[in-house]
Amino acid sequence: MDEYFGSYAVVVALFAIGVVIFAGALFGNRMLRPNRPTPEKLTTYECGIDPVGDGWAQSQVRYYVFTYLYVVFAVDAVFLFPWATVFAAPGFGMTTLVEMFVFLGFIALGILYAWRKRVLAWT
Amino acid sequence: MAEVLDAAVRLIAIVAVFLVLPLVAGQTEHKVMAHMQSRLGPMYAGGFHGWAQLIADGVKFIQKEDVIPAAADRRVFGLAPAVALVPYLVVMVVIPIGPGLVGVDLDAGLFFVLAVMGIGVLGSIMAGWSSGNKYSLMGGMRSAAQLMSYELPLVLAASSVAMAAGTLSLPGIVEAWQWWWLPWQAVGGVVFFMAGLAELRRPPFDMPIAESEIIMGPMTEYTGIRFALFMLAEYAGIIVLSALTSVLFLGGWHGPLLPGPVWMLIKVFALVFVVIWVRVSYPRLREDQLQKLAWAGLVPLALAQLALTGIVKVLTV
Numbered sequence: 001m002d003e004y005f006g007s008y009a010v011v012v013a014l015f016a017i018g019v020v021i022f023a024g025a026l027f028g029n030r031m032l033r034p035n036r037p038t039p040e041k042l043t044t045y046e047c048g049i050d051p052v053g054d055g056w057a058q059s060q061v062r063y064y065v066f067t068y069l070y071v072v073f074a075v076d077a078v079f080l081f082p083w084a085t086v087f088a089a090p091g092f093g094m095t096t097l098v099e100m101f102v103f104l105g106f107i108a109l110g111i112l113y114a115w116r117k118r119v120l121a122w123t
Numbered sequence: 124m125a126e127v128l129d130a131a132v133r134l135i136a137i138v139a140v141f142l143v144l145p146l147v148a149g150q151t152e153h154k155v156m157a158h159m160q161s162r163l164g165p166m167y168a169g170g171f172h173g174w175a176q177l178i179a180d181g182v183k184f185i186q187k188e189d190v191i192p193a194a195a196d197r198r199v200f201g202l203a204p205a206v207a208l209v210p211y212l213v214v215m216v217v218i219p220i221g222p223g224l225v226g227v228d229l230d231a232g233l234f235f236v237l238a239v240m241g242i243g244v245l246g247s248i249m250a251g252w253s254s255g256n257k258y259s260l261m262g263g264m265r266s267a268a269q270l271m272s273y274e275l276p277l278v279l280a281a282s283s284v285a286m287a288a289g290t291l292s293l294p295g296i297v298e299a300w301q302w303w304w305l306p307w308q309a310v311g312g313v314v315f316f317m318a319g320l321a322e323l324r325r326p327p328f329d330m331p332i333a334e335s336e337i338i339m340g341p342m343t344e345y346t347g348i349r350f351a352l353f354m355l356a357e358y359a360g361i362i363v364l365s366a367l368t369s370v371l372f373l374g375g376w377h378g379p380l381l382p383g384p385v386w387m388l389i390k391v392f393a394l395v396f397v398v399i400w401v402r403v404s405y406p407r408l409r410e411d412q413l414q415k416l417a418w419a420g421l422v423p424l425a426l427a428q429l430a431l432t433g434i435v436k437v438l439t440v
Contacts, residue, residue, distance in 0.1 A: 010130050010227040011235075014216045017138055018209035022352065025185070029348040032186045042193040044256050047338050051194075051256070059261065063268035066414060070271040073422075077278045081234055084286040087433070097437045104426050111422060120418050121411070 065119045072110055076103070133226050141212050144391075145358035146177045151392070152358075152399045153177075159403045180351070187347035194255030195344060203253065204345070204352035207246025210239045211359040218366045219294040221376045221383035232293040233285055236367060237278055243360060244270040244322060247331065250353075251341035262340025265331040265410060266324065272417035273321040273328075279425035280315035283432045284308060284371045297375035304374070307435060311428040312372035314421050316394070319364040321417070323357065325398060327405040330413055365394035 044051045080103075087096040114120060150165075153176060157164025169175025191197055214236050216226035229235050244266055251263020285291050287308060288299040321328035332340035342353050369375055369390035376383030408416065 007227050007229055010134065011213060011216055011229075013130070014134055014137065014226065015209065015213050017134065018212040019205070021138075021142075021212070022205040022208065025348050025352060029185050029187075029189060033188050033347070035188060037190070039193075041190055044192045044194045044254070045338075045344055046256050047258060053257075054255075059257075061264060063264060063271070066268055066271045066418075069418070070275060073275050074278075077275065077282070080279070080282045081285060081291060084282050085289055085291060087286065087436075089289070093437055097433050100433050101430065104430055108423070108426060111418060115419065120415050 065114075069110070069114055069119070073107060076107055130227075137215050137226050138212075140362075141215055141359060144362045145355055148361050148392075148395050149177050149354075149358045150174065151395060152402075155396065155399045156403055159400070184348050184351035189348070190346045192255060192344050196253035196255070199249050199253035200344075201349070203246045203250035203341075204349045204356065205246070206249055207243055208352050208356040208359065210243040211356060211363050214239050214363050215366075217293050218363070218370060219297055219375060220366075220387045222294075222298075224376075224384060225294050228292055228294050230290075230292050233281055233291040233296070233371075236293070237274075237281060240322065240363070241270065241274060243356065246353075246356065247324065247341045250345070251331075254341065254344040256344055258337040259341050259343050262331045262333075262337050262343075266341065268410075269321055269324065269328065269331060269413065272414055273318040273421070276314050276417060276421035276425045277318040277322065279422065279429060280311040280318065281371060283311040283425070283428045286429070286432045286436060293370055297370055297377070300374045300377060302374070302377075304372075308372050308428070308432070310424055311432070312368065314425045314428065315372065316364070316368050316397075318417070318421055319368065320398065320401070321413070323360040323364060325357075325361070326402040327407050328413060329407060330410050333407060361395055361398050362391065365391045365398065368394055 083096075083100075086092065087100065154164045154172070165173030165176035167173055168179040191200055217229050217232040217235055219225035219228075247266040248263045248270075251259045251261075251266065254260070284296060287304060288296040290296060290299065324331050332342060334340075337343075342350060345353060366387070369387060373390050375390075376387050378386035378389075381389075
């Protein structure tokens with residue numbers, strides 16, 4: 001068990017190096033940069049002219065449906081990985097293959113349903 | 124002690140690759156794009172064909188004032204470039220460039236790669252949300268939607284290779300690779316590469332940063348070093364995607380005559396060239412076309428690839 005998590009120690013070390021690279025870049029920037037803020041400079045750039053209204057304006061989010069679709073499929077996809085490594089092992093063979101087609105059928109049915117509901121086309 | 128030293132050498136090599144290859148890719152993009160558009164590209168910096176252009180850019184970026192708009196959410200705004208950049212560095216730890224030449228051989232390597240690469244997109248969502256800018260917010264939303272849609276074909280295509288190799292470890296996959304996997308996994312490879320491009324928000328999938336329509340999307344308010352880090356993240360992402368596609372679908376270090384790491388480098392840069400070529404050749408997709416391509420195009424193709432992989436694998440074993 002120790003060995004298993006031991007291999008992740010290198011990953012953690014690399015993550016720490018990444019944080020150091022980021023901090024180092026910001027520190028170098030702090031040492032070298034001028035700092036003369038003015039109210040005009042600190043306004044939101046947006047598209048070049050002075051912004052009208054608040055930054056967090058209300059807008060219609062059309063993408064939530066894709067989130068639903070994704071959550072359904074992502075759960076399926078997670079089960080796919082452990083299955084993928086053993087399905088061809090001795091003693092599994094044809095049965096697991098048929099099971100896979102059932103699995104693919106479920107996913108395909110989900111997409112077909114979304115298609116029929118016209119979720120994929122924008123009005 | 125020897126173990127720690129071994130790990131340290133590997134980490135240093137990874138960091139060197141992480142800091143050098145994205146710059147090479149960026150310079151390649153400058154020059155290749157320029158010549159495809161009948162321009163010369165950078166010619167002055169460094170003397171010989173502008174080879175030092177990106178170093179000069181870096182020197183400029185690090186001296187620039189750090190402007191954070193008053194309306195922005197400072198903490199999230201400041202952190203976003205790190206969230207975009209660091210995952211690509213971390214992913215490099217499991218990518219093998221030769222037999223035994225890998226940062227660490229995780230037995231869940233492929234799963235780890237997909238999980239960590241997904242985090243990179245969060246940086247762009249954070250940037251869009253925290254900028255206090257309507258267009259950035261829209262860009263962030265589009266990033267999120269794009270991640271949702273293209274993560275699925277990416278995962279399905281990758282799991283097809285895992286099925287073929289019977290392992291999730293990346294060195295294990297390359298070791299199991301045979302030349303006839305090339306036609307066998309071709310559809311999966313194309314799906315994986317396209318979905319990866321979309322996750323990197325590269326043209327023609329650059330709807331989230333579409334500069335002619337929402338300025339620069341999540342990056343609009345960024346200047347100086349933070350903007351440079353976003354750019355570095357983009358090119359590091361290109362390197363990671365090309366390396367992963369080579370490892371999973373093109374056989375990684377396999378190849379005649381030349382040593383393994385050289386083959387790996389050749390394959391990576393061939394794919395980098397394709398990434399640039401695609402950028403120059405195709406117009407940007409509209410947002411709904413983008414979503415439709417993922418759900419009605421890539422996902423069914425990836426599912427067909429899974430079925431093909433399963434049948435061939437069970438029949439040949």
